[in-house]
Amino acid sequence: MHVGPVNILDRVLYAGLKNNVGFTSQEFVEAFQFSLKKTRELFQVDNTYQPFLIPGGGTSAMESVTSLLKEGEKVLVVTNGVFGDRWVNIFRKYPIKVNVLSTEPGYYVEPETIEKEVKKDKYTLVTFTHVETSTGVRQPIKDSVKAVRDYVDLVVVDGVSSVGAEEVKAKDWGVDVYLTASQKALGVPPGLGILVLSERAMERLKDEKSIAGYYLDLRNWLPVMNSMENGKASYFSTPPVHTILMLSEALKIIIDEEGLESRIKRHEKVASAIRAGIEGMGLEIVAKKPEAYSNTVTGVILKKTNAGNVLSEIVSEGVELAPGVHPKLQGKYFRIGHMGWVTENDAIVTIASIERVLSKLGEDIRLGEGIKATQLYLAK
Ligand code: PMP
Structure with missing residues (x-):
């Protein structure tokens, strides 16, 4: 129950267990081609959007956005945690101006505040974090994009902890770059940054000038994407071949078998069951308003126990949780990741284990009330 990498289905892992697949092999090209097409469905976009699969993960996908920016341009970063702040750390390495709108952990930045600023x-560009993994807070992304759409050239959304588990409609919402990584709600090992770019964003790639470096300049990756989508191998830099084979299998399950809508509903149900359990045992969730609760991550505030002790104890119960990483709440909370292939029974095991461990550590909880609330929610 970590926030990524998450547990991986055997079927997905086996798809990558190949000892003889090079980047020009037919099998790999087909997996790449299939993944590019399914990536459009994942982000709910049509052929006007260009998908990219690049090595790395969330951070490489984020940094590749510099391909769309020129020296001296100004960007606005909307952040409510560690990963929103990462945009600031990235952009400050480049010759552009950066302004930041932030808020306290547990809250999102209100769309009206964002509108006033833009x-x-x-x-030129505004960035959002759909689900802030450091706190589990979900930004109301549709309304946030609406608030800025008429005033800025490019809208960028980090969907690393949302894509595959939350509603994402990149085209309908008018998002120019929506990005994610392989190791979160898609349930694939780490290694891949996954993005879709609108026509407006692609227009910017036609201009040879940008602040991007070499490896993460999307101009260098575009010919590979085009070629692979047409069923022909192409090289810029070696892709993570085996991760792409696994991604292809995962996307087959996500889109063609489980269905995106059912997958989002499953995440919503498991997340709600876990939150019912946390509140049932008498603990507080980091996200302050129910509309900020996410389908993927729940931060849990402890009354007196050190979070580090909970994490080390609970591993012996067979459950791995994630530490709280927001600097303002360090040691005071832990995170439950509920994404990828999570099930209702995972919610049961997680809540039951948390209750036992917290009770042993002397935390002030209502033992048994958490698991009861989770059961009642699931049985509803
Ligand atoms: N954005 C968000 C919302 C994340 O949760 C993460 C990773 N936890 C990243 C970006 C960075 O991704 P990566 O670790 O794959 O570089």
Whole structure:
């Protein structure tokens, strides 16, 4: 129950267990081609959007956004945690101007606040984090994009902890770059950054000038994407071949077998069951408003126990949780990741184990009330 990498289906892992697949092999090209097509469905976009699969993960996908920016341009980063702040750390390495709108952990930045800011100044690009993994807070992304769409050239959303588990409609919402990574709700090992770019974003790639470096300049990756989508091998830099074979299998399950809508509903149900359990045992969730609860990550605030002790104890119960990483709440909370292939029974095991461990550590909880609330929710 970590926040990624998450547990992986055997079927997905086996798809990558190949000892003789090179980047020009037919099998790999077909897996790449299939993954590119399914990536469009994943982000709910049509052929006007260009998908990219690049090595790395969330951070490489984020940094590749510099391909769309020119020296001196101004960007606005909307952040409520560690991964929103990562945009600031990335952009500050480049010759552009960066402004930041942030809020306290547990809250999202209100769309009205964002709208006021973009009306005040000329921003080329605005970034959002759909689900802030450090706290589990979900930004109301549709309304946030709406608030800025008329005032900025490019809207970028980090969907690393949302894509595959939350509703994502990149085209309908008018998002220019939506990105994710392989190791989260897609339930694939780490190694891949996954993005879709709108026509408006692609237009910017036609301009040879940008602040991007070499490896993460999407101009270098575009010919590979085009060629692979047409069923022909192409090289810029060696792709993570085996991760792409696994991604292809995962996307087959996600889109063609489980169905995106059912997958999102499953995440919503497991997440709600876990939150019912946490509240049932008498603990507080980091996200302050129910509309900020996410389908993928729940932060749990402890009253007196050190979070590190909970994490080390609970491993012996067979459950791995994630530490709280927001600097303002360090040691005071832990995170439950509920994404990928999670089931209702995972919710049961997680809540039951948390209750036992917290009770042993002397935390002030209502032992048994958490698991009861989870059961009642699931049986509803
Ligand atoms: N954005 C978000 C919301 C994340 O959760 C993460 C990873 N936890 C990243 C970006 C960075 O991804 P990676 O670790 O794959 O570089």
